[in-house]
Amino acid sequence: MKPNDFNLSGFLPYKLAVLASRISKVLSTIYEERFGLSMPEWRVLVHVARCEKVSVRDIHNCVNLEKPRVSRAVAKMVEAGLLAKTASTRDQRLVEIELTEAGQRVLNDIIPEAMSFQARLMGAFSEDEASHFDDLIEQLHDELDKHANAPRRSSMDTNISD
Amino acid sequence: MKPNDFNLSGFLPYKLAVLASRISKVLSTIYEERFGLSMPEWRVLVHVARCEKVSVRDIHNCVNLEKPRVSRAVAKMVEAGLLAKTASTRDQRLVEIELTEAGQRVLNDIIPEAMSFQARLMGAFSEDEASHFDDLIEQLHDELDKHANAPRRSSMDTNISD
DNA sequence: TCAATATCATTTCGATTGCAACGATAATTT
DNA sequence: AAATTATCGTTGCAATCGAAATGATATTGA
Secondary structure: OOHHHOOHHHOHHHHHHHHHHHHHHHHHHHHHHHHOOOHHHHHHHHHHHHOOOEOHHHHHHHOOOOHHHHHHHHHHHHHOOOEEEEEOOOOOOOEEEEEOHHHHHHHHHHHHHHHHHHHHHHHHOOHHHHHHHHHHHHHHHHHHHHOOOOOOOOOOOOOOOO | OOHHHOOHHHOHHHHHHHHHHHHHHHHHHHHHOOOOOOHHHHHHHHHHHHOOOEOHHHHHHHOOOOHHHHHHHHHHHHHOOOEEEEEOOOOOOOEEEEEOHHHHHHHHHHHHHHHHHHHHHHHHOOHHHHHHHHHHHHHHHHHHHHOOOOOOOOOOOOOOOO
8 A cells, every 4th residue: 555545544543532532522521511620630530539538649540640630630629629638647748639528519410420421322332342342442452561662551440559 | 339439440431532542652652753743743744645735624624633733733844844835726715735755755654654553553453353343433433423512523534625 | 796704724822731840758778 | 867769749831732813815695
C-alpha cells in the first residue's frame, strides 16, 4: 500500500481515540451539566468514595490523573464542600481526603446515572461479547506493557499504600 | 450495589479512555520525537496526503479535530514547509491545502512506522478477533448516535465537498 | 439588484494542561 | 546525630485547547 493511501479511519489508535472521546463527551454531560464537575473531579469523587482517607498520590496512581490535576480537583471540591482534607498524623507529608455528606449526596445521585449510561452503551452486547471485549482490551494493554516508553500501567485499584 | 462500591476500573467509558490515552501516548513518540509533529499535525498530514487539495473544513470533518486546531496545525506545517496553502479559485473563502515534497518525504517515513506499530499492537489478535473488535466498536458508535447531545458522528472520509 | 443570511478560516480570550521547580517532611546513609 | 536522598503536595509557567467573535466571501431571498 502506498503511504498516501493510508486511511486514519481504519487505524486502531485513531479509532479508539475517537470512540473514547465521543463516549467521554456524552458521559461528561452527566456530571458536568448537572453537578458542575469536571472529568478529573468526577474521577476523584468516585475514587475517594470507594477508598476512604486517600492521599493525592493514591488518587494519582489509581485513576490515571497527573498529580497537579488531582491536587487542583481536590482543592476545588474542598472549596465546594464535597471533600474534606486533613493532614495525616502518621506522615505529615500525606493528606487524608474523604467525602463530606454533601459529597456523598452528589455521589448517590450520580452513580445510578453513570451506570445506566454504561448499560445503555452496552445494550446491544451479549454477555459473551462484553467479556470478549474486555479480553481484547486486556490484550492491548499487555502489548503496551512491552513498550519501554509506555507510561507503565498503573497498579489500578490495588490501593497499595495505607 | 452501593454507590460507594462503584469502581472506575470496571467502567467502560473509563477503560476506553485509559486505553486510548495509553496507545496515543506511545504512538505520539513516533511522529513527535522523530519528526517534531503534534497529534493534530499528524492527523492533518495523513488526511492531506490521501485527499489532495482539501480545505480546513474538510480536515475538520474527517479527522475529528476542531477547526482552530486544524487551522493552527496547518499554519505550523506551512511554516515548516510540509504543506502548501492557496486560496481556492472557485470559492475565495476556501483554502486548498496540499503536500509539498518535503511533506511527502516525511509521510513516506512515518507511515511504515505507524503501520508497524498497529501490527505490533494487534499482534495477538486473530483475524476473527480483529474484525469482531471492529464490530463491537461499531455497535458502541451506533448507540452513541442515538444520543441527542452526541457530537454527531463525522461523515468520515467520504470527502463530500469538492 | 441589493439586503439579509450563511459559510469559511482565523484570531481572541479565558480556562486547562503537563512539566518542572519548590518547600516541607521522612527515610536512609554515613 | 547529621547529612544526604527520597517522597509528598502544591505552585509557576509556558503551551495548548475550545467556544465565541471577527472579517471576508458566497448564497439566498425579497
